[in-house]
Amino acid sequence: MCLDGQALSAYLDGEVSSPVKESMDAHLAECPACRATLEGMSHVHFVLHDDDLSWLDESRGRILQNIYARLGEIRERGFFRRKISIPMPVAAAAAVLILFLGGLLIFRPFDPGFADLNSIPVIAGDGSGEVIGAGYQQPRFSQHAEVTIKVSSMEQLKELLDSQGAFSDVTIELPDMPDFEQAGDPQLLTAQEYERNRGE
Amino acid sequence: MCSATVNENANTRFERVYNDVYPILIRIAFRMTGNQDTAEELCQDAFIKYYERMAAIPNPEEAKYWLIRVLKNLALNYVKRKERERKAFDRAIREPKPEQTSGETEVMKSESINAVQNALETLPDNLRMVLVLKEYGNLNYKEIGSILGISEGNVKVRVYRARERLSAFFKREDIYVP
Numbered sequence: 001m002c003l004d005g006q007a008l009s010a011y012l013d014g015e016v017s018s019p020v021k022e023s024m025d026a027h028l029a030e031c032p033a034c035r036a037t038l039e040g041m042s043h044v045h046f047v048l049h050d051d052d053l054s055w056l057d058e059s060r061g062r063i064l065q066n067i068y069a070r071l072g073e074i075r076e077r078g079f080f081r082r083k084i085s086i087p088m089p090v091a092a093a094a095a096v097l098i099l100f101l102g103g104l105l106i107f108r109p110f111d112p113g114f115a116d117l118n119s120i121p122v123i124a125g126d127g128s129g130e131v132i133g134a135g136y137q138q139p140r141f142s143q144h145a146e147v148t149i150k151v152s153s154m155e156q157l158k159e160l161l162d163s164q165g166a167f168s169d170v171t172i173e174l175p176d177m178p179d180f181e182q183a184g185d186p187q188l189l190t191a192q193e194y195e196r197n198r199g200e
Numbered sequence: 201m202c203s204a205t206v207n208e209n210a211n212t213r214f215e216r217v218y219n220d221v222y223p224i225l226i227r228i229a230f231r232m233t234g235n236q237d238t239a240e241e242l243c244q245d246a247f248i249k250y251y252e253r254m255a256a257i258p259n260p261e262e263a264k265y266w267l268i269r270v271l272k273n274l275a276l277n278y279v280k281r282k283e284r285e286r287k288a289f290d291r292a293i294r295e296p297k298p299e300q301t302s303g304e305t306e307v308m309k310s311e312s313i314n315a316v317q318n319a320l321e322t323l324p325d326n327l328r329m330v331l332v333l334k335e336y337g338n339l340n341y342k343e344i345g346s347i348l349g350i351s352e353g354n355v356k357v358r359v360y361r362a363r364e365r366l367s368a369f370f371k372r373e374d375i376y377v378p
Contacts, residue, residue: 006357066244070248
């Protein structure tokens with residue numbers, strides 16, 4: 001039975017080890033068809049190497065000089081002026097991050113210049129729930145990463161949301177009624193959606 | 201140690217690797233792109249990258265594989281870019297041309313079209329890269345598999361398929377080695 005082409009190709013590349021190699025040697029000695037296939041593959045190898053590469057030595061010296069020249073330019077330009085190629089997705093992600101951080105800096109939460117919050121009661125940001133007093137309190141970022149503003153009516157909440165744009169969480173507490181029955185998962189709906197749902 | 205001595209040592213190390221690997225790299229690049237200028241440019245870029253990271257790749261043998269891997273990526277990117285440019289050009293002039301596996305139109309137009317390059321350009325990129333690494337990279341199947349991120353078995357199959365197609369092409373074109 002004749003040898004398969006893949007095996008002959010691997011044989012040609014010296015990728016067949018003993019004892020398979022010896023059995024292939026023996027088969028090739030007796031099988032003209034397999035010898036012809038192997039010769040066809042050897043022919044490909046010889047054609048691929050029958051090329052004029054007389055330019056290679058000259059090229060090697062010239063490119064080495066070019067490399068040193070380019071490295072010299074890179075050193076002169078210094079690190080911050082170096083041309084760095086960044087893959088497109090990474091560049092896009094970096095741009096989004098920069099925009100996001102820039103946005104945070106520009107629209108800082110609790111900036112007194114954005115809204116008049118003097119009428120809003122403020123509680124401590126350490127989670128104790130202690131009422132500090134009415135009016136705006138300058139956040140102490142060095143001590144508390146978060147500041148909680150408590151409002152007592154929907155109107156105040158609306159005013160706060162309209163005037164500020166950077167709340168991480170808004171918690172709405174429902175009245176504590178013993179006969180309150182849960183009739184499904186909570187949903188946040190617009191007034192129109194609510195009316196539409198009621199109509200149905 | 202002064203910076204001149206550091207540079208001198210770095211250059212000595214660099215040139216040792218460069219002299220060993222350049223002949224391999226330039227042949228791979230030349231056979232992937234079909235153009236000497238482009239091949240030289242890709243090799244230059246690969247060696248500059250290597251010089252900048254030489255401290256992290258102290259072993260010359262590792263450096264060889266690293267350089268081949270970098271060059272492979274540069275060459276494949278170049279081939280894909282040229283193919284996109286060729287398609288865009290065809291669309292722009294609304295005269296579609298027969299499909300070519302590489303965008304080396306300048307080579308196709310050249311007087312010095314050579315049989316080897318024509319033959320290699322009939323292969324899809326995945327077969328061509330494996331065969332070029334085998335024939336010009338002095339690498340075994342395991343090393344090729346490691347560079348391309350495929351199994352040894354896959355390398356074996358691709359080398360065989362590439363040879364089979366080239367053999368048929370040479371027969372069709374009546375190409376013989378004297």
